[in-house]
Amino acid sequence: MATYPPPEDFAKRAHVQGMEACRALYDRAKERPEEFWGELAEQELFWFEKWSHVLEWNPPFAKWFAGGKINASYNCLDRHLTTPRKNKAALIWEGEPGDQRILTYQELYRLVCRFANVLKARGFQAGDRAIIYMPMIPELPVAMLACARLGITHSVVFGGFSAEALKARIQDLSAGVVITADGGWRRGKEVKLKPAVDEALADCPSVRDVIVHRRTGSDTPMQAGRDWWWHELEQNASETCPAEPLDSEHPLFVLYTSGTTGKPKGIQHATGGYLLQITATMKWVFDLKEEDTYWCTADIGWVTGHSYIVYGPLAAGATSLMYEGAPDTPQPDRFWRIIEKYRVNIFYTSPTAIRAFIRQGDQWPNRHDMSSLRLLGSVGEPINPSAWEWYYKVIGKERCPIVDTWWQTETGSILISPMPGAVPAKPGSATLPLPGIVPDVVDLNGNPVGVDREGFLIIRRPWPCMLRTLCGDPKRYEENYWSRIPGNYLTGDAARRDADGYYWILGRVDDVMNVSGHRLSTMELESALVRHPAVAEAAVVGKPHEITGQAVCAFVTLKRGDWNHDELGEDLRKWVAHEIGGFAKPEQIRFTDSLPKTRSGKIMRRLLREIVTSNTVAGDVTTLEDLGVLTALASQQDEE
Ligand code: WT7
Numbered sequence: 239m240a241t242y243p244p245p246e247d248f249a250k251r252a253h254v255q256g257m258e259a260c261r262a263l264y265d266r267a268k269e270r271p272e273e274f275w276g277e278l279a280e281q282e283l284f285w286f287e288k289w290s291h292v293l294e295w296n297p298p299f300a301k302w303f304a305g306g307k308i309n310a311s312y313n314c315l316d317r318h319l320t321t322p323r324k325n326k327a328a329l330i331w332e333g334e335p336g337d338q339r340i341l342t343y344q345e346l347y348r349l350v351c352r353f354a355n356v357l358k359a360r361g362f363q364a365g366d367r368a369i370i371y372m373p374m375i376p377e378l379p380v381a382m383l384a385c386a387r388l389g390i391t392h393s394v395v396f397g398g399f400s401a402e403a404l405k406a407r408i409q410d411l412s413a414g415v416v417i418t419a420d421g422g423w424r425r426g427k428e429v430k431l432k433p434a435v436d437e438a439l440a441d442c443p444s445v446r447d448v449i450v451h452r453r454t455g456s457d458t459p460m461q462a463g464r465d466w467w468w469h470e471l472e473q474n475a476s477e478t479c480p481a482e483p484l485d486s487e488h489p490l491f492v493l494y495t496s497g498t499t500g501k502p503k504g505i506q507h508a509t510g511g512y513l514l515q516i517t518a519t520m521k522w523v524f525d526l527k528e529e530d531t532y533w534c535t536a537d538i539g540w541v542t543g544h545s546y547i548v549y550g551p552l553a554a555g556a557t558s559l560m561y562e563g564a565p566d567t568p569q570p571d572r573f574w575r576i577i578e579k580y581r582v583n584i585f586y587t588s589p590t591a592i593r594a595f596i597r598q599g600d601q602w603p604n605r606h607d608m609s610s611l612r613l614l615g616s617v618g619e620p621i622n623p624s625a626w627e628w629y630y631k632v633i634g635k636e637r638c639p640i641v642d643t644w645w646q647t648e649t650g651s652i653l654i655s656p657m658p659g660a661v662p663a664k665p666g667s668a669t670l671p672l673p674g675i676v677p678d679v680v681d682l683n684g685n686p687v688g689v690d691r692e693g694f695l696i697i698r699r700p701w702p703c704m705l706r707t708l709c710g711d712p713k714r715y716e717e718n719y720w721s722r723i724p725g726n727y728l729t730g731d732a733a734r735r736d737a738d739g740y741y742w743i744l745g746r747v748d749d750v751m752n753v754s755g756h757r758l759s760t761m762e763l764e765s766a767l768v769r770h771p772a773v774a775e776a777a778v779v780g781k782p783h784e785i786t787g788q789a790v791c792a793f794v795t796l797k798r799g800d801w802n803h804d805e806l807g808e809d810l811r812k813w814v815a816h817e818i819g820g821f822a823k824p825e826q827i828r829f830t831d832s833l834p835k836t837r838s839g840k841i842m843r844r845l846l847r848e849i850v851t852s853n854t855v856a857g858d859v860t861t862l863e864d865l866g867v868l869t870a871l872a873s874q875q876d877e878e
Contacts, residue, residue, distance in 0.1 A: 302508065306486040314383060327341065330557060346552075350384050351475075353384040354385075359475070363390070366414050379538065382491075387481045389482045400818060405438035405439075418451070419453045452469060486508065493505050498750060532559065533561075542618070561576060575606060582608075590787060600632050612638055613658055622666065648719070695733035695741070732746075754785075755787070778843075794829055
């Protein structure tokens with residue numbers, strides 16, 4: 239198998255040079271974790287008051303830097319203003335229509351202070367919760383940083399989520415304020431957001447205020463006494479607003495993600511530990527230098543955008559690029575155009591995007607001068623070796639190392655990834671754990687499976703950036719992550735470790751799918767489908783997909799009635815978009831008379847997965863499948 243050592247030029251200038259330096263960091267962190275993180279926390283972050291303990295570990299509850307006082311907004315803004323970064327670009331933003339804004343640290347600070355004063359004037363303060371439902375515009379990080387400044391815990395809801403999904407999140411969080419926009423631009427069309435907020439708020443008594451930023455200028459009904467235009471509230475707001483010294487463990491944000499039940503989990507992150515590890519990984523993984531222009535293409539509605547567009551890059555004093563729209567608008571070379579235009583040096587995207595680029599053809603990237611690139615990253619799902627090779631050759635011109643970064647919403651920061659100036663890459667492997675991370679691959683009893691064997695990926699020790707709990711549900715937190723293999727964090731991924739200690743992530747082993755790097759829960763989709771009046775039962779599985787990694791395939795049994803399957807199939811897809819969001823729409827709906835079940839009544843998704851993978855049962859959307867025979871056969875095996 240081919241390995242790719244770090245290009246010499248790159249290694250010579252990297253923050254971490256060579257395997258020896260990498261090992262030394264790793265060993266130190268493993269042997270003396272508290273000393274290691276404590277020193278780093280002093281170097282990398284500004285504290286109003288120092289902590290009393292680096293770590294308090296009452297499994298499974300961790301406190302990092304307890305007693306320390308810190309503010310994320312201050313670390314991302316204020317502390318840079320007394321350095322040459324004051325007038326450095328913090329955010330370079332390009333809207334889909336081609337509009338552009340460049341905000342220096344000083345300017346971003348001004349905007350954040352003004353908006354924080356708006357929130358303050360509306361009566362919001364530390365301990366309150368805000369929902370942010372916005373397009374990819376600079377006001378989104380402004381809103382996050384303004385909340386962080388005051389200690390208001392924010393929860394960003396991806397703009398692709400429907401009113402129903404938004405409502406569930408507002409209710410779960412009991413948010414007092416919703417920060418949104420009229421809409422944003424995607425594929426040349428306006429995607430309206432405010433109507434979804436209006437629909438959601440019919441059932442959200444906790445919300446006192448809705449603050450609406452004007453992005454598209456389209457007609458937007460406002461409810462008097464509840465809805466306020468951002469620019470109007472801001473008119474008289476002062477341009478300074480002190481950052482609240484908050485406890486290191488103060489919840490910075492909650493981000494909802496799909497779990498194995500119908501109800502999304504509110505992953506709750508703290509402040510000090512979170513900031514520390516994302517800042518450290520900006521150097522270890524992205525090898526960030528002062529002069530770099532760094533671009534992560536994720537949406538801020540997901541954790542990647544939180545950690546690696548907003549908090550990580552800004553805390554590290556980087557220039558972070560943000561793009562509002564679709565990669566293929568107006569043409570399939572939009573990303574390459576942006577790289578050329580802004581001379582992007584570090585580019586971080588997803589395997590799904592890479593596979594889509596491959597399909598569009600090399601002529602699109604080849605048209606552009608991308609010689610500014612020096613490092614490439616990948617995240618969200620396993621990257622297949624052929625996509626890796628293409629990325630390396632066609633985009634990186636064999637000059638740029640690739641960092642395949644493994645992590646999760648729960649882990650907060652990258653945990654397994656090469657350090658690009660040190661660790662030789664093997665296409666398809668996320669390579670080695672980062673300093674302070676102690677993973678293992680084990681069987682169900684927690685015993686290591688040994689070299690090259692498949693098993694469950696676990697993390698043996700707490701790390702600063704880890705989730706602290708599930709919002710309002712510490713019991714589920716404990717059961718979900720820490721009880722199956724007691725004392726260890728269960729990732730939900732299968733993995734294999736090779737003789738060099740490299741990790742190969744094999745995908746989810748729970749009822750979670752990964753579609754285009756977006757996490758979807760089979761249970762959540764199934765619950766959405768059975769809420770439809772025609773549906774009796776539903777079983778959802780992931781089907782391998784050339785571009786998106788997996789695609790949603792739903793098996794559905796119907797209630798009595800005379801149904802037109804073509805129409806109903808389309809109707810159900812729309813229904814899922816309504817209940818969850820457009821990105822969750824099943825690619826395939828397959829109607830069947832019965833679902834394969836064990837004698838105890840559990841749906842055998844394993845069998846359905848086989849069917850969609852090998853296509854042993856020919857399926858188009860309209861056939862009623864008789865799974866009875868298969869069921870009888872397979873249920874015998876399953877009960878044994
Ligand atoms: C799941 C987490 C954290 C960023 C975005 C996704 C899969 C993530 C990789 C990778 C193989 C990966 C895992 C993980 N995943 N990165 N480099 N190689 N798989 O966050 O929605 O919380 O999903 O994404 O299955 O458990 P998420």
